[in-house]
Amino acid sequence: MKAIRFKAGLVLFLLLMIISSVTFAATPEDFAFKGLRLGDSYDTMVKKLGEPDFDTDMYIRGVQVIRYTYSADQKIYVDAKNKTVVEMFCKSKHYVGPHGVTYGATRAGLAKAFGKAEHRHLDGNIYYIYYNPAVPNEKMLIEIEPEERYLLSWTYTNLDLDDPGIIITGEEKEQEPAKKFNYGDLPTN
Numbered sequence: 001m002k003a004i005r006f007k008a009g010l011v012l013f014l015l016l017m018i019i020s021s022v023t024f025a026a027t028p029e030d031f032a033f034k035g036l037r038l039g040d041s042y043d044t045m046v047k048k049l050g051e052p053d054f055d056t057d058m059y060i061r062g063v064q065v066i067r068y069t070y071s072a073d074q075k076i077y078v079d080a081k082n083k084t085v086v087e088m089f090c091k092s093k094h095y096v097g098p099h100g101v102t103y104g105a106t107r108a109g110l111a112k113a114f115g116k117a118e119h120r121h122l123d124g125n126i127y128y129i130y131y132n133p134a135v136p137n138e139k140m141l142i143e144i145e146p147e148e149r150y151l152l153s154w155t156y157t158n159l160d161l162d163d164p165g166i167i168i169t170g171e172e173k174e175q176e177p178a179k180k181f182n183y184g185d186l187p188t189n
Contacts (some may be wrong), residue, residue: 025114025115025133026114026115026130026131026132026133026140027133028132028133028134028135029098030097030098030099030114030130030132030140031132031135031138031140031156032098032156033088033090033154033156034048034049035048036048036049036076036085036088037085038084038085038086038087038088038135038138038156038157038158039084039085039158040084040085041083041084041085042078042083042084042085044085045068045076045078045085049070049074049076050070052068052069052070052076053069053070053071054068054069055067055068055069056069057080060077060087060159061157061159061160061161062159062160063079063086063159064079064080064081065077065078065079065080065086065087066078066080071092073090073091073092073093073095074089074090074092074095075088075089075090076088076089077089086157086158086159087155087156087157087158087159088154088155088156088157089153089154089155090153090154090155091103091143091152091153091154095154097154098113098114099113099114100113101113101114101151102151103151103152104150104151105150105151106149106150106151107128107144107149107150110128110142110151114130114140115130117129117130117142118130118131120161122141122161125143125144125146126143126144126146127141127142127143127144127155128141128142128144129141129142129161130142135158137158138156138157138158139156139157139158139161140154140155140156141154141155141156141157141161142154142155143155
């Protein structure tokens with residue numbers, strides 16, 4: 001009788017171990033920041049996050065955007081033409097992301113929460129990239145600290161990652177035509 005109880009207990013223990021070690025994959029619900037989703041309007045952004053501290057016109061990954069800054073740690077990028085959210089960035093140590101993942105999460109914790117990631121170097125940083133299974137052009141980029149391999153920041157984007165990633169302000173974009181011509185020593189401003 002003791003042997004049967006021991007075997008049953010062992011089987012139950014092993015089943016619990018298997019269940020607890022199962023890794024998950026990123027789900028469509030994981031691709032939201034404080035209730036805001038890629039493709040939401042400016043008005044929805046204000047309803048979900050409040051009024052931004054300030055905004056900046058710029059180009060990011062080849063798209064003209066307006067960057068709305070909520071703090072040094074939270075920025076939302078809205079397409080200047082169609083006024084929809086195209087990128088959301090957060091490096092707050094207090095943000096709790098999907099599945100309870102926070103700043104400092106290890107790669108083992110990320111794998112357990114979101115499954116296997118694509119590793120990529122972008123703009124001189126290391127990222128784990130997860131794709132939205134419902135909308136494949138939506139990506140969750142998790143910036144990883146290069147030495148210790150823990151989470152530094154989150155970026156949700158539907159912009160093309162293959163663009164060189166050059167970020168310039170609207171003011172710099174206006175000066176581009178002047179750079180195309182050789183004016184000699186004459187000032188171009």
